[in-house]
Amino acid sequence: MNTRAPTECPSWAQLAQHAESWRGVHLRALFAADRARSLQFVADAPGVRYDYSRQRLGALTLRLLAHLAAERGFAEWREALLSGSKINSTENRAAWHTALRAGNSAPAEVRETLARMRGLVEGVRSKKQYKRIVNLGTGGSDLGPRLLADALSDGALDVRFAANVDPRDLGRALEGAQPASTLIVVVSKTFTTQETMANAAAAKQWGARNFFAVSSNVEAAKAFGATEILPMWDWVGGRFSVWSAVGFAAACAMGFDAFQEFLAGGRDTDEHFAREPLEKNVPVLMALIGIWNANFLASPTHAVLAYSNALRLLPAYLQQLEMESNGKRVDRAGRLVEYATAPILWGGEGAVSQHSFHQLLHQGTHVVPADFIDVAEDAVLSANLRAQADALAHGTEDDKLPPHKQYPGNRPSSMLYFDKVTARNLGRLIALYEHKVFTQGILWNINSFDQFGVELGKALAKKILTGER
Ligand code: F6P
Numbered sequence: 109m110n111t112r113a114p115t116e117c118p119s120w121a122q123l124a125q126h127a128e129s130w131r132g133v134h135l136r137a138l139f140a141a142d143r144a145r146s147l148q149f150v151a152d153a154p155g156v157r158y159d160y161s162r163q164r165l166g167a168l169t170l171r172l173l174a175h176l177a178a179e180r181g182f183a184e185w186r187e188a189l190l191s192g193s194k195i196n197s198t199e200n201r202a203a204w205h206t207a208l209r210a211g212n213s214a215p216a217e218v219r220e221t222l223a224r225m226r227g228l229v230e231g232v233r234s235k236k237q238y239k240r241i242v243n244l245g246t247g248g249s250d251l252g253p254r255l256l257a258d259a260l261s262d263g264a265l266d267v268r269f270a271a272n273v274d275p276r277d278l279g280r281a282l283e284g285a286q287p288a289s290t291l292i293v294v295v296s297k298t299f300t301t302q303e304t305m306a307n308a309a310a311a312k313q314w315g316a317r318n319f320f321a322v323s324s325n326v327e328a329a330k331a332f333g334a335t336e337i338l339p340m341w342d343w344v345g346g347r348f349s350v351w352s353a354v355g356f357a358a359a360c361a362m363g364f365d366a367f368q369e370f371l372a373g374g375r376d377t378d379e380h381f382a383r384e385p386l387e388k389n390v391p392v393l394m395a396l397i398g399i400w401n402a403n404f405l406a407s408p409t410h411a412v413l414a415y416s417n418a419l420r421l422l423p424a425y426l427q428q429l430e431m432e433s434n435g436k437r438v439d440r441a442g443r444l445v446e447y448a449t450a451p452i453l454w455g456g457e458g459a460v461s462q463h464s465f466h467q468l469l470h471q472g473t474h475v476v477p478a479d480f481i482d483v484a485e486d487a488v489l490s491a492n493l494r495a496q497a498d499a500l501a502h503g504t505e506d507d508k509l510p511p512h513k514q515y516p517g518n519r520p521s522s523m524l525y526f527d528k529v530t531a532r533n534l535g536r537l538i539a540l541y542e543h544k545v546f547t548q549g550i551l552w553n554i555n556s557f558d559q560f561g562v563e564l565g566k567a568l569a570k571k572i573l574t575g576e577r
Contacts, residue, residue, distance in 0.1 A: 109188065109195075110181030111440045114551055115447055117179035123172045127404035130164055134518045135501040138166075153390035154376035155536045159523040162501040163397050163477075164405060173396035174386045177551060182386075185550045190382055192343065196557035197440060203557040205348035205542065209374035209535070218352075221339055222368075225353055228320070228336060229364045232291065233264055238318070240285040243357035244278075244307045245295030246271040247428055249322070252350025252538075253295070255425045256358035259418040260366060260531055267361040273303035278310055287315035293357050294332065297340045297349070299325035302566065308332065322353045345557050347428045348542060366531040373535020381543045391543035394479075394522070398544065399551055401477040401520060402451045411469065411478040412455035413496070415489045418529040419481060423455035426541055433545045433556040440553050449552050455479075459492055470499060470515050478521040481537070483529050497521045 149161035192204040250271040268281040296304045321334035338353030359367035401407040414422045434450035503517020549556030571577035
């Protein structure tokens with residue numbers, strides 16, 4: 109497989125030179141000169157329209173970025189991802205999360221687990237034995253199911269989440285619950301994560317006696333006393349695992365049919381990603397544009413602004429997905445990289461954040477490329493979203509305004525339009541970002557699927573707790 113540094117690819121130098129020609133160009137002028145711009149720079153994927161006309165780029169930029177992808181061997185890497193090859197080279201594992209949502213073509217163990225999950229979820233929802241479901245997990249064992257449950261719960265069950273080892277978190281999740289009617293779902297791929305194990309032990313101490321587990325460490329889950337153990341596989345990374353039994357608590361909250369729709373949404377995006385040419389391939393475009401902004405227009409951060417209240421947890425979810433995957437400084441050949449990798453991802457619920465940190469987005473000294481996520485269910489939300497993106501792009505032109513009232517504009521953003529918050533659309537959306545992350549990892553020549561950067565802190569904390577340090 110190609111492990112040539114991107115900076116050694118001819119198109120990298122061409123892009124750097126091309127970026128120079130963008131220095132004095134303002135988005136306002138581009139829109140004025142080309143009325144069709146908002147029609148030209150859009151692409152469709154199942155359920156979504158991606159509008160990147162407010163990005164500081166042109167057709168040549170996209171051609172050069174596509175060359176870079178070709179020079180990095182993108183098509184071959186994509187095939188390796190989708191066919192379950194061991195592309196996580198440092199751990200000698202596949203990153204085959206797409207198999208979790210492959211429907212009838214999924215591996216037998218996935219189909220069997222889904223069938224088992226359906227039985228358990230439907231049992232929990234119909235028998236009314238449990239009044240409270242509490243998911244104990246952290247990172248990928250928490251953020252995905254938490255996002256799904258928050259966005260799509262139908263209210264049939266009270267499903268809560270605790271991730272922090274601070275007892276207040278578990279205390280809140282158990283508030284008002286009774287041990288006999290509470291189901292604790294301990295989700296941990298390793299079943300060794302300190303915070304999750306501490307919360308599971310604390311739940312036992314509180315009196316909980318109904319435990320399910322989702323883990324690849326069956327022995328430890330059994331020893332803990334879980335009565336149902338759903339599998340996790342080493343070919344699925346934690347931050348890509350929401351499609352597996354890790355989504356159990358979310359499936360309890362939204363119903364199993366909706367969970368299946370979520371998987372179908374992921375599959376829709378996979379098919380688009382596998383098939384579409386680069387210039388029409390939405391996750392690839394998201395990745396290429398991110399690289400253009402990070403590496404050639406020197407933007408070290410990226411904001412995600414989701415305007416639907418249902419998607420308020422999306423930025424936190426994407427922080428793990430993007431920064432744990434691509435926050436790397438060593439390439440696949442073990443060399444220190446000489447270019448920026450993942451930008452710092454941050455964001456919020458747009459209709460709320462426009463009354464706080466958007467001041468910086470509009471008039472601060474940092475230029476922050478943003479993704480605006482619109483679900484068009486509400487005219488007020490959509491109008492505000494569009495207004496923010498236009499203000500960022502166009503700014504003000506009136507020289508007579510005092511300086512503090514002027515907006516510089518020329519601040520890039522993209523929009524993702526969905527027509528509704530549905531399980532299927534959420535599956536489509538998450539898979540778009542997953543493939544964006546993969547594509548960027550390939551272009552940056554880094555392994556997006558390990559996370560050794562989280563280990564040192566864990567080891568030191570242990571030593572501090574035992575007094576060894
Ligand atoms: O410490 C980071 C991490 O390993 C993440 O990659 C993972 O999603 C999370 O912790 C939880 O890990 P586990 O599921 O093994 O408890």
